[in-house]
Amino acid sequence: MRISVCVVVVLLLAFSRPAMSQLTTTKIFSSQTNLCSKTIILDSLGYFFIERGCESASYVTSGRYNIGKDQVIDFNPLPVSRIEPIKKIVNERVSTDSFLTITFYDRYNGPVDCPFILLWGLNDKMQESRTGDSGKLILNRFLFRNVTLRPLVSMYNEVPGIPVRDSSIAVYFGLPKAFLHYSDPHQDDMEVTPLKLKVNGLYDVQRDSIVLRLVERNK
Secondary structure, three states: OOOOHHHHHHHHHHHHOOOOEOOOOOEEEEEEEOOEEEEEEEOOOOEEEEEEEEOOOOEEEEEEEEEOHHHEEEEEEEOHHHOOOEEEEEEEEEOOOOEEEEEEEOOOOOEOOOOOEEEEEOOOOEEEEOOOOOOEEEEEOOOEEEEEEHHHHHHOOOOOOEEOOOEEEEEEEOOOHHHOOOOOOEEOOOOOOOEEEEOOEEEEOOOOOEEEEEEEEOO
8 A cells, every 4th residue: 555755744743743732721921929819710612711919909810721842831921802701601509589690600610709890770871799708699689780800891892681570590601700890801912931731839930930830720
């Protein structure tokens, strides 16, 4: 059986390329200096999320990543707006009185503690509220018609409102909780430099010094 020269060349090129991979579990890395912090999330679907800032300022970056030769991570930033803000809304129990509960979950099904919830009343007046650590918001269903998060308004041109109806609901966002904690997160224009992945954190490629430590590992 004859194999053409073109086929041989294609096969050689394919096998000569460095292997690219992604994590099989989501990992969260973090660093903190005085009043400033930085968090990098690498998830098992090949997406990365970076949130950095000082005090009340927050800068966010998202995109795709690949782990190449020598465990060096290359980041390909994409607009945050490319990620669906709300993945799904699940109806829970029907309310038997005036009150219902809206529970907010982030991309990784963790509760969202957000201090900047926008509530739209039946008279189109807006007021603010917040969730606790459990991500729960309890409200009177006869006083409000719509709910959204101020951070989503800052990151997206159009944000679908979460309707208030006659049942409690669970809302699952497409973003991590780090993107939803500050009132006005800004898209970060800084270049994301490659980092080296090691067991305990992310390292500077040139100096081989740790930049962010591993703080959490999810299934």
